Amino acid sequence: GQRRLRHGSCREPRKNKERIVQLMLVPLIQSTLRNAWLQSYGGDDSEESHAEGIALASAIVPYINPCENSGPEDAKIIYDNMISTERNAPPRFDQVKSALERNYQCLNITCAEVGGLWDSATGSYKEGAGRCSDQFALEEDNTKFTILIAVFGVLLAGSIVLIAYIFSERRVLSSATAKSRDQDRDFNPHVPEIA
Secondary structure (H helix, E strand, O other), X not given: OHHHHHOOOOHHHHHHHHHHHHHHHHHHHHHHHHHHHHHHOOOOOOHHHHHHHHHHHHHHHHHHOOOOOOHHHHHHHHHHHHHOOOOOOOOOHHHHHHHHHOOHHHHOOOHHHXXXXXXXXXXXXXXXXXXXXXXXXXXXXXXXXXXXXXXXXXXXXXXXXXXXXXXXXXHHHHHHHHHHHHHHHHOOXXXXXXX
16 A cells, blocks of 8 residues: 555555455444344343444444445444334344345445354354355356356357368368379470480
């Protein structure tokens, strides 16, 4: 970043900074999910846990709210479940998780980066807290795969055409050479003997 700034390139360091900010959201989301799960399924109804959930959700909601499509609605779901002082019950983990996941693409992060809530005792994800699937990442991978197949197909077709051309040229050259030899054999100039 600094090297590029010294050389007058401001665009690249800005992209790096934006990506760093996006990746900084990952542990914030992970912590919000963990807190919501502990309050929902883990039976942690302490004031400390509730205060932590408020702090975490208060930090993430401003990033969710401006997202297109369901951003404002999802921000409200997170707010109502994690921040609202009017709630009498623990947050609904499934609602919080879904509200966050719907906005990963907007936040430019993936399900793989966020992961899930792992239970090392059972060697599996905690109930309902598994890693989601990256639909937009899968679509991007499928697009890359389609482009790769198309490029391969064009190269293969080009190779076949080139090979066919080379063989046809060889045949033309071989037949021209054979004709020339035949003509050379047929041509027997009679040179008169000089006495």
